[in-house]
Amino acid sequence: PYKGSGTASGEQLCPPPLLPRLWPGTPPHTLLGASAGCRCIRAAAPVRLPGSPLATLGLCGFRTCEPPPPLPPPDPSCAAVALRSLLAADLRFSRQLGVCAGERSAWGSARPLLRLLEVSGHGVPWLAGTLYGLGRSESPAGREVLLNLLFALLLDLVLVAVVKGLVRRRRPTHNKMDMFVTISVDKYSFPSGHATRAAMVCRFVLHHLVLAIPLRVLVVLWAIIVGISRVMLGRHNVTDVAFGFIMGYMQYNVVKYFWLSPLSAPALFAVWNQ
Numbered sequence: 001p002y003k004g005s006g007t008a009s010g011e012q013l014c015p016p017p018l019l020p021r022l023w024p025g026t027p028p029h030t031l032l033g034a035s036a037g038c039r040c041i042r043a044a045a046p047v048r049l050p051g052s053p054l055a056t057l058g059l060c061g062f063r064t065c066e067p068p069p070p071l072p073p074p075d076p077s078c079a080a081v082a083l084r085s086l087l088a089a090d091l092r093f094s095r096q097l098g099v100c101a102g103e104r105s106a107w108g109s110a111r112p113l114l115r116l117l118e119v120s121g122h123g124v125p126w127l128a129g130t131l132y133g134l135g136r137s138e139s140p141a142g143r144e145v146l147l148n149l150l151f152a153l154l155l156d157l158v159l160v161a162v163v164k165g166l167v168r169r170r171r172p173t174h175n176k177m178d179m180f181v182t183i184s185v186d187k188y189s190f191p192s193g194h195a196t197r198a199a200m201v202c203r204f205v206l207h208h209l210v211l212a213i214p215l216r217v218l219v220v221l222w223a224i225i226v227g228i229s230r231v232m233l234g235r236h237n238v239t240d241v242a243f244g245f246i247m248g249y250m251q252y253n254v255v256k257y258f259w260l261s262p263l264s265a266p267a268l269f270a271v272w273n274q
């Protein structure tokens with residue numbers, strides 16, 4: 001039995017027979033203070049309230065109340081069903097592709113090589129290399145490019161951390177958490193920070209470095225292989241990497257838009273021009 005909110009005596013105000021006509025379709029006992037799901041068992045004579053011919057109230061006792069009926073299961077929309085199927089397929093497919101997730105996995109012997117690729121796309125070497133280059137660079141054009149690369153790398157770290165913190169998708173269960181230097185949000189997997197960085201750096205390098213065609217091809221291949229290796233190592237699901245590539249590609253547009261130059265940020269460049 002379910003207890004309703006009646007008065008101390010077990011009596012509850014409920015409308016007289018006239019009121020249902022004012023609110024057609026509404027059960028009278030739900031109108032004036034009775035708990036939802038409680039049935040008015042015994043209606044007493046209506047009491048006319050002074051001042052209005054319609055303002056009459058009745059008393060009813062409800063000793064037994066029924067629990068509210070269970071809510072019907074939510075009707076899943078097409079989009080929700082499609083998303084759920086995509087995620088299920090993603091998990092299944094990513095697990096199959098995680099052939100280097102451990103030393104004993106199918107391609108476990110290739111794991112050291114993929115871990116080297118992991119370091120090649122990691123934030124620390126890229127930040128360290130860029131800072132080192134900035135310190136050594138003697139040409140204003142080189143410093144401008146490196147300063148913007150530093151800005152791009154920091155922007156990437158912040159944006160990835162924000163999205164990981166918002167989405168909070170756990171890394172695949174087959175991932176061994178033996179990654180090279182991580183920060184707290186790196187326990188989450190969406191999006192892949194390596195994929196965002198690889199895509200962004202790839203666009204950056206192709207735009208700002210004069211490279212022979214074979215080297216340009218190599219840069220693109222490196223970015224793609226870094227992304228694929230994330231899934232093979234078991235660090236990520238395919239959708240983490242796919243979204244990471246898209247996000248990194250778009251991040252470069254942000255860098256281009258806010259390009260730092262002696263004109264747009266004179267204070268930054270004044271440091272070197274003294």
Ligand SMILES: CC(C)=CCC/C(C)=C/CC/C(C)=C/CC/C(C)=C/COP(=O)(O)O
Binds near residue numbers: 128
């Ligand atoms: C190197 C210099 C000069 C400063 C380093 C500053 C610093 C500690 C920056 C943090 C770099 C860092 C830990 C980046 C995280 C990279 C990472 C593990 C990303 C996760 O990639 P994912 O593909 O697994 O999502």
